[in-house]
Amino acid sequence: MxxxxxxxxxxxxxxxxxxxxxxxxxxxxxxxxxxxxxxxxxxxxxxxxxxxxxxxxxxxxxxxxxxxxxxxxxxxxxxxxxxxxxxxxxxxxxxxxxxxxxxxxxxxxxxxxxxxxxxxxxxxxxxxxxxxxxxxxxxxxxxxxxxxxxxxxxxxxxxxxxxxxxxxxxxxxxxxxxxxxxPEHETTLVIGGLDEEAAVRAMSAALGSPHEVSSAAHLPIGLGAGDVAGPATCIRLEGFGPSVAARAAALEGELAGFGGSLGAVEGYQSRDLWRALRDVEPLAAPFERPVWRLSLPPMAGPAVVLAIRSAVEGADYYYDWAGGLVWLAVPPAPDAHAGTVRGAVAGAASGHATLVRADEAVRAAAAPFPPxxxxxxxxxxxxxxxxxxxxxxxxxxxxxxx
Structure with a gap:
């Protein structure tokens, strides 16, 4: 070469x-x-x-x-x-x-x-x-x-x-x-205990509010990022300190109706959380598992994940972009369970699945980028x-x- x-x-x-x-x-x-x-x-x-x-x-x-x-x-x-x-x-x-x-x-x-x-x-x-x-x-x-x-x-x-x-x-x-x-300051509101459908609704409500939410993600039970363990619905606010504090207080009141326990992480803890979510660290190990990136209508995420989990035992996942992005790790298989994953995504109104991590033989067989x-x-x-x-x-x- x-x-x-x-x-x-x-x-x-x-x-x-x-x-x-x-x-x-x-x-x-x-x-x-x-x-x-x-x-x-x-x-x-x-x-x-x-x-x-x-x-x-x-x-x-x-x-x-x-x-x-x-x-x-x-x-x-x-x-x-x-x-x-x-x-x-x-x-x-x-x-x-x-x-x-x-x-x-x-x-x-x-x-x-x-x-x-x-x-x-x-x-x-x-x-x-x-x-x-x-x-x-x-x-x-x-x-x-x-x-x-x-x-x-x-x-x-x-x-x-x-x-x-x-x-x-x-x-x-x-x-x-x-x-x-x-941003001068960031705060992440953390709602603990929500199921996935409630979490997606809460994230959608936060994005639809006037409080300038910059990020929204959900970790299911058994998965963690930074110092936050699931089930946790995470909503980030950024800007000047007094503005962030006022918006966080107002948003807490609006999200109280979804149930769950409300808390917050700030400063380096918030930055560590979002860096881990950004870099897909919750799914990095074990290294031999294929990892998929699913782009979906936010409200369709829980149903798509349920369809995959029903057919593939041992799948791990979390939601980003208020449910519009799902990172999914599946057990090793010759095609990385491509038929199951793409079949579930096809059941949504729209969306696509990209195979981001797999060994060379799997990538040759499974068409990593969506058809x-x-x-x-x-x-x-x-x-x-x-x-x-x-x-x-x-x-x-x-x-x-x-």
Whole structure:
């Protein structure tokens, strides 16, 4: 296997142009923390972008940052923390789940995979924070989209297409993204003892209130995160100290009707709780279990989980995004129980299931990314043909034969 390690964007373009001329597929990696997500790829060559690293521009007063694709997320978050700023969409660190080692993700991986954490319900997805990028397509051509301001009309909004493409459309060489002030204080209300249907209703009520809830999750009995043990319904409020205190007191009164015991965690205890939920730490062990990510209508979550648990003994799970996201760990099986999981999801009004963790043989058999309906598949094929007509970049990672 040949590994190409360019140090400049021009060298990236040369490397992809060579691959196109030779019709030699490339695996695109930066720091490799998410390499085990998706179908296994049969590529003889790797394009390693870790050499294009470093924060090239950071203007705290303008709330923008620009960095190379191989820049560690931890490095960016440390620089932002010095200015009391943050990546508001709360990027997931899949290291604890996939490799057992945290802090290894790159900024290109964050946007290419479009994985946002618990604050997504308020701050939006990763793609909503990408202002612009430069990349090399599978044609060997350099393209630039967006700019350095929050509101711009520079060409097509390609960020929405590239984010979530998992490196199958272009090799990112530069990214510009917005940052936001970090909250001064956070409090997490914890309601103990609710069943799952009541928990989803309580989280929905909290989100529908005027109290600016930033995150809502539910841990079932037998599962814990940080210092919080289930059954626990967790609702986070952030902002200035007096405002958080007033909103928390008002929300406590509104949630009292759901029953259960009301408590709160603050400061580092609240941060530890949401970091653990963000990084799927409650399901990290035992490591051999496949882990699914279910995106669902929030009210459908309990019924979908019940259908899976009825057919798969020993499944563990918890709810995020007020019930709209379910993280699910299942016992090992040759197909990671894909038929059962996707069948249960199909029973909801809408939704999809992505296999995030499984060994290579299972990922080859189970189609980790959700199957697309014919209309979406045809549109995806047209986009792929526009960016990468020869299938040079990360071939087959998302869909077999693509």
């Amino acid at each position: 040949t590994t190409l390690r360019p140090d400049t964007p021009a060298q990236v373009q040369d490397a992809v142009a060579w691959a196109v001329s030779e019709e030699a597929p490339l695996e695109i990696v930066t720091l490799g923390s998410k390499r085990a997500v998706g179908r296994p790829m049969q590529t003889a060559n790797t394009l390693d972008l870790s050499g294009l690293a470093g924060i090239g521009l950071y203007e705290p007063e303008e709330l923008i940052c620009q960095a190379g694709p191989g820049t560690p997320v931890a490095e960016i978050e440390a620089a932002l923390a010095e200015q009391r700023q943050m990546l508001a969409f709360e990027p997931i660190d899949l290291g604890p789940l996939l490799t057992g080692e945290a802090g290894q993700g790159s900024i290109a991986g964050v946007f290419a995979c479009n994985l946002a954490g618990p604050r997504r319900i308020k701050a939006g997805a990763a793609r909503d924070h990408l202002l612009g990028f430069t990349a090399v397509t599978g044609r060997g051509e350099t393209v630039k989209s967006g700019g350095r301001v929050v509101k711009n009309v520079t060409g097509y909004d390609l960020s929405k297409i590239v984010c979530g493409s998992w490196g199958t459309l272009a090799a990112l060489t530069d990214l510009t993204f917005k940052v936001l002030p970090a 697309q309906d014919p209309g979406v598949a045809a549109q995806s094929a047209r986009i792929k043909a526009s960016f990468d007509p020869l299938g040079i970049l990360n071939p087959g990672r998302m869909m077999a034969g693509v």
